[in-house]
Amino acid sequence: MEQRPLPLPDSPELDVLPTESHRLLYAYLFERRDDPPTMREIRAYLAERLGEAPAQTDRRVRDLRDHFDVPAVRLGADYRYRLTGWSKVKKAGSRKGVSKRVRAEVLAPQRCAQCGRQPLEHGVVLVVDHKVPREWGGADDIENLQPLCEDCNSGKKAFYATYDEYAEEIAAASLHPEPHGRIGGATKSLPW
Ligand SMILES: [Zn+2]
Incomplete structure (x- = not known):
């Protein structure tokens, strides 16, 4: 199947992005496809152009990923963000989430984990918790869920909020090919 080519930064196809700022981020990643920037560089670029706070930029990168693949690739000591193509998965906003059946299965022990x-x-009251939060790349699979x-x-949640600035790096670390290694890798340095 033919891959849909990446649009040029001034293409009307980019109307799928919510704001001008997202398009600016896209243009930056597009120009640096062969020399992908680190999150620090992306933050510095948007801070200079738009006066944005780092957390705002991180959110924009996440929004961009609803439409485009921007994997974090490890090059030397750094994770770099490479724009590679249109996203093949559905938008994060339209994720199916946890099914009733899985929810019931997770809560079945009737005991807080x-x-x-x-x-x-x-x-x-028990709730279904994502061990690795969804925003950090955690899946809706049963092995990532607990009561x-x-x-x-x-x-x-409060604990994770204090680590929010590392969310991108941890999401990158969680791109491990094997599910158990993925969860282990992402949570290894965290206290549970
Ligand atoms: Zn508890």
């Missing part, structure tokens, strides 16, 4: 409290005995009580879940 972190603190061990149980709904009937301790009155906690957590609401307390443990919000504690974990």
Whole structure:
């Protein structure tokens, strides 16, 4: 099957991107396809052009990935972001998510995977938690899911928020080819 070619930075095909700033990011990655930039370079570029904060830039990169493949490739000591083509997977926003059946299976032990409290005995409410968060590249597969009580879940969310600036690097590390290695690789340095 013929691959759909990458549009030029001034192409009307880029109307799929939500803002002018996303198109500027696209143009930068397009020009640097053969010498892909690091996240630091991308942040510096958009900070200079638009006065953007790093977290804003990271979000733009994620938005761009709804439409285009921008894998983080390790070159020497750095991860570099290479624009390679149109995304072959569906937009992140239209992800199917966790099915009812999988949800029921994850919650079946009726016990928080972190603190061990149980709904009937301790009155906690269990939720389905992504071990590696979706924003960090975590899948909706059962091996990436666990039951957590609401307390443990919000504690974990707060913990991840403090690491948000590393989200891109960790998502890159989680592109490991084998699912168990992928989860292990992404969480190895984290305390659970
Ligand atoms: Zn808990």
